[in-house]
Amino acid sequence: MEYHVTCGERKVILNCLSKLDVTNQIEARFSITRPFSIQLYSQTFNDWVDVDNLTDLPESGKLLVKDCLPEIQNDYETATHPSSSSSLSTTSPSVETDGWYPSPLQIRTVLMELVKAYPVLQDQNCSSPISTWVCSLRQRFKDIRRPLHSDVQIAAMKIKYGGRERQGSSKRLFEDSFEDEESVALHSKIARLELAKPHPNHDLIEDRHKRTFEFRRNIIAKGAASNDILDQFPTLREINLIFLETKLILKVDVLQTFMDKFGDQKMLQRLENLIKPNHNHQVHFTGRMEKVLLLWPTILKENSAFYFTTIKEDENMFPHVFFDKQEYSVFVDGKKLCVAPNLPQAVVAMICSYWVFDICFPKQLVKSLQLFCCILNLPLKNRHIGVQRVLNKL
Structure with a gap:
């Protein structure tokens, strides 16, 4: 536009x-x-x-x-105290008033007056001094209207002002979310601008990322490609937010669970005993955990090259870790997803990408990845027989 x-x-x-x-x-x-x-x-x-x-x-x-907007005090009072200026009540709102549905311009005007009177309330990490307040106030209005959605008059107002029943509208709310396409685009933009700053506010970025979670899961469930998701939600290129996304999906802190399980020296020793000898790997083993992760697929007689590689291969469309010049990169659908500070985080991010983008495990690694998920107690639809045999040995 x-x-x-x-x-x-x-x-x-x-x-x-x-x-x-x-x-x-x-x-x-x-x-x-x-x-x-x-x-x-x-x-x-x-x-x-x-x-x-x-x-x-x-x-x-x-x-x-x-400058000098016409007075909207009456509209503002109606919006916040409906019963004071009309026959509105919490059970029977009047269709004649727009107090339940203030326009974006009215909301912004009220908030600009607020931060003008109290400068300490201005947003310091956004392009606008009231960005966070706008989203919060819009959400507040949605919350107070929520119990009234069954009312016939409120339904008429929703159709008039862009609610869920409007026919032919490009806006569609997720069933369990009160964000629409425009608010999601705004959250995504604010997060992207914040990420570009030399010292970004990570709390702000995480907040915007969480607000778009339900909307994002909805479009992924409908089959959206990973590249399209990353274009719309660039925050998913940050490894910490990949871990956060997985935690929101599975209700499990996968990285912390991994460190608890694989930080156990007895567990590492048992896994080392199951790993088949492989002296052809080009990456130097820096520790027991790294050795186990690099040769992990050999436990179930699968090929590590499908999961970790030092040679960039565009035809490898499954999630994998690529090592080059002391940098670990995670690839999904042949495109770089993120950079990890070390091999363990790279491997965990790769595993998380299967949940984040709703991708199927490749046949060449299905048993190895299922074993990884079983050790971390992550939910699986089914389990290969060979995986269960290895778990019995652990």
Whole structure:
């Protein structure tokens, strides 16, 4: 979406991810910290008209930034205290008022006044001083409307203002989530911008990553390719967030479980006894754990080359670890997913990628990967007989 924006003496072209991103872009580009309104140039009437709802904007056009918004105090009071200005109540809201559904512009205006009065509340790690507050307030309105979804009048308001029942809309909420495509795109953008900073706020990134989790699992369940997922959610290229994603899926801290299991010297000794001799590996063994991980597939007479390689092979589309110049990289579908600080984390990230992207185990390694999951007590649909025999020896 592209807009020609005029603010004072400056004129710029803005490229936005969504219509709701327009105000963020304007604030960042023109360094605006006070409330403002937006007007759209109508070619039909050759005049500037007020924009009350950002979703009404066309895909492109001329915008004018204006100061001194008309008073919205009544709308704000209605939104926060519905019963004080109308016949609204928590059980029977009135269709005549928009208090339950404030426009993005109204929300932003109220929040700009808040951070103007209390500067300490401004976001310090975002392009806009109110980015986090916008998302929080939108979520709050959704939460208080949730018990009223069965009401016929509220259903009518949902259809009017972009709820789940709107026919032909590109927005679709996940069944257990209150995020839509536009809010997910905004969360993803904020996380991506934060990651690009020299000293990113990792708490903020994790928060945005968690907010998009249900939406992301929904599109993965529908068969989305890993490359498309990574383009939409670049946070998954961070190894710590791959571990976080797996923890959200399996309810298990896989990395910590791995360190607890494989940090046991007695366990390592038993595994070493099961490993077949292999002197052709090009990587120097730096420790007992590394040796066990590098030759892991030989326990079940499978080939380590399908799981760990020092030769880049584009035809290896299954998740694997690639070692080059003292760097461990995890590949998925032939593309680099992430870089790991050491071999153990690289192997764990590779295993996690099967859960994160909902990928099937390759036939050449199915027993080895199932054995790995069994030792870590990760859920499996079925278990190979050879795997059970090895577990009995441990």
